[in-house]
Amino acid sequence: MPTILVVGATRGLGASIVQFYAEDASNHVFATARTSNPPANTKNVAYIPSIDIASPEASSILIHYLESRKISKIDIVIVTAGYFATESIQEPSFSAQERMYRTCAIGPTILITALANTGSLLSSSSKVILVSSESGSITLRHESEGGGNYGHHASKTALNMCAKLLSLDLRDRGVAVATVHPGFMRTEMTKGVGFDKFWDDGGAVTPDVAAKSLVKWIQTFDISKTGQYWAPRGPADIGTAEPVLGAKDKLPTPLQLPW
Template sequence: MVNVLIVGATGDLGTALVNRYAQTGKKVYATYLNGKPDKDPPKNVEYIPEIDVTQPNAAGTISLKFLDTRIDLLVICTGVFYTETLDALNWENELRMYKVNAMGPLFLIKSLRAFPHLIEDNVTKIVLLSGEVGSIALRADAASGGNYGGHASKAALNMVGKLLSIDMKPKGIPVVLVHTGYLTKTLPDGSKNLCKDHPDSIGAREAAEALYNWIDMELDMTKTGQLWAIRGTAGIRTAAAVLGQVDEPQAPRQLPW
């Protein structure tokens, strides 16, 4: 049976990914720190609680669930984003974003490799949820400033993914970064944040379906070390200014760093 590990599985996208992979019959291991998992998950879904990617014991806890099997697909979709302006920066929020968004995935993958049976050469695939917000090239004048930690921590994640791909390439393990599009968020009061600045925003279920299909049909060593907009450039306000005319804005496209 194919084993899928989804790290950060109780956010909107994480939950949708768990449900999508569960439908295929694959064994799904789903970690979470906050949020509430499904109280009655399918038999092929196993939740792993209290996994904080910023803590060194995360990989050890996960490894206990993989005593005699490997991780075929690792999807890390943990992330935090605090809004900020130049006049209202928050030191602790900035540190939190760098730790969760960039440092956490790196140290988790490094620690998982300490268990040789988990990350298998020429088999395991690694997907890091990043975003066009981490692309320096796409921060054209048409883009707004601010949100320094959110953008810069994702840019750091992009560099982490690129360097990881170089280290993993001899082992036949692809490492890719993906932009799933702008997601409609569930707010604490249960309402929906429709991402008014991005009219092409989509729900988590639609994003999960697109990501599932892209991984299934497109992800191989030819994509390693790249940043991909799996639903195309629709909604990326600076796409035309930076990339030129896009004939098929809904088609998957590699994004510049």
């Protein structure tokens, strides 16, 4: 029975990933929630309450929970937790940037190191997927897009670097690590920053569609791709792909993204 851990699992992409894996009765899914009152457990989904990845306590709470359930190995870890606050050169925000780095880069890195340092939770053939964004690619940042959104974009770039370093540390154990751009999605997060006005022109998809593409890609992901950065849905929703990488109809799907 494969054991899957989804961090940030009560809404958006995370919730859709949980439901997708839960459809297979042979999977055993653990799903984290920030709230102390998460959704009710089901036959093969167990919700872990009070896991705020931006807090220093998140890793110890999670490890204690897994140890109390005598979980010896996690086959797939997917960290989807994120936070997005818009900024401009006229209105930067120290507090928002700090929260974005804690949520998008520091928290996921500390959590994975905690799992790696606890018994055999991460061992041969385990897969670690950290949900990043195409906005974390320095190469894909183009003058047509402009600047701003410093904390969001840079925290995703920081996550990409941390994933690369984790992949080097964990390679000898047979643990594969990657970051992914799951796609431009129609979520409360993108709506909350006003990006819903770009949904149609940008080819935004629902979290269910993005989850299906991501889970399918994870099935093909292994140690040969560790330390890489991928867009499972390809270049279609990456606005700067064409001016930077070339014609979208000539780019492959899935697409390996440049740093």
